[in-house]
Amino acid sequence: MNAPVSFPSSGSGQAQLERLVVIGNGMAGCRAVEEVLARDPARYAVTIFGAEPRVNYNRIMLSPVLAGEKTFEDIVINGPEWYEDNGITLVSGDPVVAIDRAGQTVVTRSGRTEAYDRLLIATGSDPFIIPVPGHDLPGVVTFRDLDDVDRMLAAAENGGSAVVIGGGLLGLEAAHGLALRGMQVTVVHLMPTLMERQLDEAAGYLLKSELERRGQTIVTGGDTAEILGTDGHVTGVKLKDGREFPADIVVMAVGIRPATTLARAAGLEVERGIVVDDHMVTSDPAIMAVGECVQHRGTCYGLVAPLWDMCRSLADHAVGSPSGYAGSVTSTKLKVSGIDLFSAGDFSGGDGAEDIVMRDAARGIYKRVIVKDDRLVGAVLYGDTADGAWYFDLLKKGEDVSSIREALIFGQAFAAGGAGGGALANPNAAVAALSDDAEICGCNGVSKGKVVATIQQGACSLDAVRSQCKASASCGSCTGLVESLLALTLGDEVQSGPKSLCKCTSFTHDDVRRLILEKDLKAIPQVMQELHWTTPHGCASCRPALNYYLLCAWPGEYEDEQHSRFVNERMHANIQKDGTYSVVPRMWGGLTNPTELRAIADVVEKYNAPMVKVTGGQRLDIFGIKKEDLPAVWADLNAAGMVSGHAYGKSLRTVKTCVGSEWCRFGTQDSTGLGVKIERMTWGSWMPHKFKIAVSGCPRNCAEATIKDFGVVCVDSGYELHVGGNGGIKVRATDLLCKVETEDEAMEVCSAFIQLYREQAHYLERTAPWIERVGLESVKSALFDQPETVATLAARFRHSQQFMQSDPWAERAAGRDAELHQHMAEVRPFPTNVQQMEFAK
Template sequence: MNVTVAQDRIEATGAPSRGRKLVVIGNGMAGCRAVEEILARDGTRFDVTIFGAEPRVNYNRIMLSPVLAGEKTFEEIVINGQDWYDDNEIQLISGDPVVGIDRAQKHVVTRSGRIENYDTLLIATGSDPFIIPVPGKDLDGVFTFRDLDDVDKMLAAAEMGGSAVVIGGGLLGLEAAHGLSLRGMDVTVIHLMPTLMERQLDEAAGYLLKAELESRGQTILTSANTKEIVGKDGKVSAVLLEDGTEVPADIVVMAAGIRPSTGLAKEAGLDVERGILVDDHMVTSDPDVLAVGECVQHRGLCYGLVAPLWEMCRSLADYATDSPTGYGGSVTSTKLKVSGIDLFSAGDFSGGDDAEDIVLRDASRGVYKRVVVKDNRIVGAVLYGDTADGNWYFDLLRKQEDVSDIREALIFGQAFASGGAALDPSAAVASLSEDAEICGCNGVSKGQVVACIDGGAHSLDAVRSTCKASASCGSCTGLVESLLALTLGADAVDSGPKTMCKCTSFTHDDVRGLIVEKELKVIPQVMQELHWTTPDGCSSCRPALNYYLLCAWPGEYVDDEKSRFVNERLHANIQKDGTYSVVPRMWGGVTSPKELRAIADVVEKYEARMVKVTGGQRLDIFGIRKEDLPHVWGDLNAAGMVSGHAYGKALRTVKTCVGSEWCRFGTQDSTGLGIQIEKMTWGSYMPHKFKIAVSGCPRNCAEATIKDFGVVCVDSGYELHVGGNGGIHVRATDLLCKVETEKEAMDVCAGFIQLYREDARYLERTAPWVERKGLDWLKAALFEDPQTVKTLAARFRYSQKFWQDDPWEKRAGGHNEKLHQHLAEVRPLALEKA
């Protein structure tokens, strides 16, 4: 591009100036945050132009790891969308990096030849990845991990599978390894030092981290020096170590460190050492040029973490708007963004003769804590496995408060150190100072969150959108919620949908969606990924999680029996005298001499005290001792009888009348259809108990119109009803549709159940679910696409193959061939290929 023409065009078409011209080199986190801080102080001070090397808007680089891991999308990590630039009249030039600075003429030149004048220049070029100088470093398949383009390249490579080698066991390298591992690659981490993350962790914490990563299938090689990256036909094939070990590799990720990006500044004649030299106001050796972020060196230090960047940006904005305060340097803390690993580090943990180490180890929980105290002040802390007190230790460290009065309780955390007063999490948050950091990802303090709430942000989402606290990784969500309650009062907080339980800030719908979205497949993984506030959940959330996982991953997730209610585990209802009752299933209420004989034998053999016909046409056997339950089921199973699930969140009964076979009013074979439906649906694990009825005529003797799913036979076919409830709050069903054949009725039944299973909240009956979603929504969800019902029914029948394989043989004390044959006969539909 012709430079003169470009400059003429800019002068002719540029937007009207609001003030002095501020040009920012770098559209990353530091550059845009500095602009945000300036605009917050004086929105008319500067006419702003931002140049970015990447062809995209500003995004959160520290969240690239979750993007690589598939936990977030690019859209979810955008900090400032195009609307922010437009609303603030900021000119964004993306994909055209600045390649030169002319300080004498006070303009910058881009790669395309564009020239932009400035009054004040801000350099925020960040850092460059360190490429270890070994043979093979330029081979195809060698990547760095610094921007979204790097992530896209790794994702494309991961789709091919194979092996990945990550060189560097620091924060960035481990996050890259975690993401590639989740993408299905075999990952080896090569680290030069004996301890992973040696700048943030001591040897003990590094060992625990290494063991945890290895338990996840990664190979971790420490004290390993890379000699060469081996290639074949121009592409990576292996990594050769100094000791002769050769590690196969389809890709290699260089994550051995970063260096301040100082090339532009050095060529422009600014003072540069390791980084661009700046004073306490972020001013370089040229008073018209400021610099901020990873590219700068302040008082001899360069920072590669986000919190110092935010502090620099605040000082820079103060200076740029004539209210200088000065930046005095930062104390940093580190958290690892790998799901399921709680790790926190801050300050200096090197110890020494004049320092005291206070250590707590809890091997059973995998917890390690170390606090380093010097002159009665905390100088360093390392927490692994339990990081709840990280912010508290960091606040004490940063303020250099005297801890002699709480020395004995210090290692046990804030709750003990305050004499128990902070056992309530809200009290712990209340005791934090106004400048205590709440959100490390976005550099938001307690005082800023409170100000945001006072300004009208009365919900978690409102806080996230206003001051960005909890808007990135979400690990500070609990702190923000506590501040909402403390500031407004618990009753005044706009809490939105009810959370699943006190263990989490997520709703049932949130949890269901995230289980599928993030492919969470075991309960501990869900709890770690979604930041559960309790170690093992509670009696409310564990059964719900178990159900949601069973529903989402049939055939993959293994039913966790200890997360079921006790009556479901035992297939028996406990009675007030401590004995149990068992209910064998009778298909459609029809029985045989063989089944009756088996029941009679069980009653006599185990001295049951009562046999009663239930309201669902089954026999209930009372007075069974707990120790006899496996033998009772063994004897009943031997006769081909399975559980009636009178005790489970599952199909209970399919009530029928005698229908056209016996009744003079019957229009269809209601008994036969009821038996088919029961054999198709028995054993279904559901959000709540589920009852079905089939009435042979509109006289409705089976009471089909107060059941979860009801069939009323008419001359022309079958009316299908849903959402009834005959309990305390009686609700008549809604007419869903009318069909002509038994097969259609069974398909709609299966499709309706599967939709209920996939959408309803745990412990939500069909009646409130139908009312909550609406009949119009339900009809559209089932029938708008003619294939939907068949698809849902196929999913239901496929899952029944696994759910009806409930381990009855184990309850019988071993493999029961007769029972196995019987089950195969009674559930042919469940064995169809979905």
């Protein structure tokens, strides 16, 4: 048992204040206190008693903690400083066990007595446990608090099987988290439709199919008969039809009940919940109650959104300006990555109700809205929930929708154009049309008006809005709405934090790269599904980026998507202004020979190329090649042993060299030979952007190594290695990375640096802006702080090269260079050679 922890207030003068005692340190109790403090911060001396030995956290975000998407620190709502700053005494881990209404005191489990002038009960709800044989076995857990999550995580460490009893909101989120933790999960649900309180049969079917596609076993219509166990621990679940499912842990998620034991023992009026009036006052005028433990006008609420409305009404009453709570219309979203689901209102239909349904099987989208008496009364959205806030606003207000009836199912943008449809040109216009009291953030109960007011008061970035009013600070599903409000309110004055990868997602480049690894995502459609892409197929910005990130993350496992590349990479040539292409065969280190020159001359004559030009990277560029001739051009060059110079690619372009010590009287090392070795080692390597290397044989720097992405300057004692340079419009000289003594060391550091760049940089970010963003010291630290890091990164680079360099081309080149053949004999094919190319039609 955890010992109670007390954070006493350091405030002064509290003896003159009314004493407000709160039973419950959860979301309802603390939110009510926040609302009171916002109205009259000097009215009450507040003491909060919590059963859990921790500060207030966002209970509805336990699912992402279980799934590994967030930590406990990420979901803390009120840290210790909040209690201290507001003069609140927190007693955690010591729950109240009795209320003395006559003496107006409460007593805790440890025997502590606290007097009150006003008492607030916010005890929440208790999980319902099916009273079947075995329900009390070790290994049977509920899903209500952080301790439950810790028990599930401990079980998941050993792998094995899990059975979740209950296919409602919490049950499916628990199943999702355990599946991500590596367990084989079976969901047993009594009803024939998952989440039957929130979904109709069609949406329930789509949800079931998607979960089964992810590897979960979904059993609907399953009635639990017994929980099996041996040696004092759960081993499985048996259904009444005789089926059995193995289980190392069983999660009971079949429902909740208002936690009323304390109130009932104190003699308060209790039915299903603690009975309260419109001001959240119980049958005792000195005692208020709020949250899942209460019953208001005959209704008990098990979702978070009504809680915020209750707290506002309670706070108004507590400071003497009563408003009154009239009940809530609720909506639901499932917090399972990659599944977009929204439900609100009454979708049961019935007499006088009209169903409007849209199905898009190819995209996995299902929408159903229910209209009765020209009012929207219910909505179910699966696969595309962008209009959820708009539907919910219409539903709560009961507005007449007859004028937009024909366009209603297509969403707000079309409805705004009237029955004739017509999408809005401005994607933010739909958000602008929402009323000020429309809910933006359901997790924290924040309206559009509150977000706009927060922005107008100085919150000029997404992070600022999150910290000041909490909108978008929890599950993040409303991030797009908040960003639209920022744009509408501030225009060009919005302070951008890390930019999202593109307009199809709110995730940054770093987020996407991290989640690809964490979630084991290995296909572009899978990434888009899991990370809530707002477009069905992505765009020209995100598809090439995702293709690269997957190539980098899973070399040898991910199959390169040629149609997700830019046109130059698809064609293996640079498109020119007249629609023809230029072809650049590779010349290792700038060296060539009669066979290669003869092959180039033959290609120029055969295909009537109007121009051949020496490039800045010491190669020959053949201009004016027609699109339809490209496969044949490459076949002819391949026959001479020449491979692509990748002059078109986000990849290694060239390794420029000078003649070095072999010919130059100033040369200190064999720069040409080293350049050839480095090019052979690195060619074909796909990268975030184009990558250029140069090796200069002496500090005179004839190869211009100090304006390249990676530059080697040979000196008498070894090799200076420079990074992060580029020419072009904005010239940037390199930074000195380090100095090494041997060619092997230079090549090892080069491959390690390239791999670090490949793994850390954003797509289309060259080394110069990458180093300026992260800092040179960060790069040095990542490479050199641990002695084995360079070798580890270099090994990863060599591994990836096995799948990036093209074997058939190498075989043709073998005749001209035995050493190159030996190097290439160790690599596997990468599907970019001529025979496997997919040319655009």
